[in-house]
Amino acid sequence: MKHRNFCQITAAAVILTAGLPCAQPASATPLASARTQTPLVVNARWGGHCTYDRLVIDLKGYVPTVTVTPVTRLFYDGSGERVPLAGKYFLQVRLHPAAAHTEGGKNVYRGPKLIKVYLPKLKGIAMTGDFEGYVTLGATFNTKPTYKHFTLHQPERFVLDIAHPNVC
Template identity: 65%
Template sequence: MQHHPSRAALAAGILLTAAVGTTIPASASASASASVAGSGSASAPASASAHAEASRQTPATALVVNARWGGHCSYDRIVIDVRGTMPPVTVKPVRELRYDGTGAKVPLTGKHFLEIKLSPAAAHNEAGRSVYQGPRLLKIHLPKLKGLALTGDFEGTVSFGAAFHTKPTYKAFKLHSPERFVLDISHPNRCR
């Protein structure tokens, strides 16, 4: 049997690269990602230091950084921008909007409301400072969408409320690069 040192070195390099390229799932704790991010050293291969840098830039918990809205010919749109991996999102009709944590009523007028929850997620960084740059409470004058509010950043859940005068018919989906959640609320075409 012949030994091939170059093949053995190649195989060892592939295994090392695979081990260095392992990522931490979004549900892992911040301390686990910090330990991986800090594991690079000056003598580490370039791919290891690049991986460590990427670990520092991608948060372990999804960060909700903005909410936007817009009117289109046949729908109104809400877009929620996320830094990190998009968390699960739920959208459900509710009788009224309340702030998470306090239970105080959200002062948006409407007869119909949607509650949008992203979890696990946060709108603040590890130091407790807000990273959210969007509206906190806003009246909107679109055909369907009449208001939008950030209703919570509490216990790993970021929530929003949307207000409508008539019952909304909507479609929800996620877009990537950058990560964002989209909610389209249909209305009759006004561009004809």
């Protein structure tokens, strides 16, 4: 009887310890390690819909904190030079932490640096900064924009919808 209990205990111990190399602390899970990597801004794209214009920022990694701020003008980060896009109203979209380049300095952003857009509301997009953990883009409008923003996942995206009257 003692031998049988000993065998059962030994077998249980072997089974339990066999699983230990597979166990990982929470900090080593893929989600946690993905959060430690700076998300990369890889593209910006836009589209027109019946009642809104949409700006989408594509990311590799996760969606960082994003602030959308109405500003009086758009300026390039670092230089402070004015962004040469016409418009009366401007939105600054700032992502942090984020980068548009790898740690080695290779540019990963493939979207427009500066482009006029001919949609009902959205008139231009500019990449205005990629510096010290912040990526900043700007959008221009001829009339005051009413907007909402949200995130989408798999793939990771930040979405800015700008409302306008139905054009369909």
